[in-house]
Amino acid sequence: MKAWIAFWSILAKDFRAYYLKPPNISWGLIFPLAWTGMFFIRSGAGLDSVPALLPGVIAVSVLFGTTSLLAVTVTFEKKGRSFERLLLAPIPLELLMLAKTGGAILFGIANAFVPVVFAAFLIDISAVNWTTLVPAIVLIAVSSTFLGLFIAVAVKEVFEAQTFSNFFRFPMIFLCGLFFPIEQLPVWLRPLSCALPLTYGADVLHGSIHRLPHMPLALDFGLLAAFCAVLFALSLRNIRRKWIT
């Protein structure tokens, strides 16, 4: 019970201190809208292109929304030593890090629905399979957040976290099958696609919005969950190894 009081307080504090700040709200709205507009204009196919673009824009919004903020909520607090307060608190590290990442996960999910709402005004989205889309968005948000956590824990400076995030984010966008089908990638790049969590998230998003997925849904969800577990476990190991020296 006492640990849960700490959990909710950390989550609420991060929301008040970071996620509900006007710059982050505007980032959360403008960024997905900008991506949507950019791909919409680039496609040149008018409203017909929206269903094809929607999975990509959802995924990119989540990926950038979550990973960008972890650099602030974790790396910045570690550098300013306020993170020490959390490490000194008598709550399990796992729960502490779930509280620290919970805000980013919810922020990422909210980001994902910006292009969905935007699309609802432009096209008919009644055919969308929500029972697979929503869990996929949640798992993409969790895996992206844990990827951001893994990077945030690995570096010392906020700018390093941002730089390393880009090192992962941009190749992921182009290799996960969101905008270019994996089968059209050069053969030597395809194994890399298989090693990216977003590949499986993108597959479910495509399947939910406009066509059948390439892989069985259970495999997609299973692998996404496995990526979440591995990234979280690696981040905790790094925290124990590097921050509790």
Added chain:
Amino acid sequence: MTPDDGKTAIEVHGLAKRFGDVQAVAGIDFDVGAGELFGFLGPNGAGKSTTINMLTGLARPDAGTIRIAGIDCTKNPKAAQHLMGVVPDESNLYPELTGFENLCFCGALYGLAKQDREARARKLLDRFGLADAGGRKFGGYSRGMKRKLTIAAGIIHAPPILFLDEPTTGIDVASARQIRQLIADLNAGGTTIFLTTHYIEEAQRLCGRIAFIVKGRIVRIDTVEELMRRTDGRHVVQFAVSARATEVCEAIVAEWPNLHCQPVADGQIRVESPEPVRVGPLVRLLEDRGAEVSEARKLRPSLEDVFVEITGIEAGAMKQEKEKPRKGGGA
């Protein structure tokens, strides 16, 4: 030396920690009794912060055991963390939260319910003279206010054991005095306090026992009274002279070889003797050598002298080093 009250708050045996080639802490042993105010003194890099980090669960020892109120801190640091409050050497609260919000947040980290933590936060703001500033953001506080709020945050859950790392460094005299009084009051109320400070006079005034740590080893641990006993029968006179201090000292020692003379600053010398120092002949000698004596002051030996004698480190240098402004540091 083990405290004689029978109850031990902190027990440390064979504690060691190495960072690469540097042996930061080299197998130290000490006990702190429940309700004791224990001073941990040493120069920068002596191993004080590493020791505190290991005691509070922020660092893992390479060897040794730590027991906090009987709980093995090396095996179960989270259980021990319930019992401790930690005030780090930097004021590391959240700049974007108000003073009141910071205190409530810190209370929540220890599982205090909303009503309880809010009541405690108001009480602490009052007690630390910050009631009017409680609604202002921590980032806008002065150094002294930041320090006070950081201490308040460390005790909001009323821990029986409090670790205070340099609580008065770099703050104004009035705030430092207020903090020292608060520390004394907390200890009088039964809180065990583990205090690191480079202000030796602060440790002398507040602490019951003191450990001196140098290069990762405890070189002396004793009560303040016992440490001060080393200075019994020592007589010290400090002179302000117009000539070069080293030359003046050489002249004095040449005339009275049983005296110990040491330049302490530009134009300042300190003469020590096991016998009472006769000032008249010394002044005459110095004036005969053309050195004008503007002041002669009898000094009562202090814990600082004991520290210098035991550690071989000039306390003044330690203080200056610690008070250097930190790059991008908080308060």
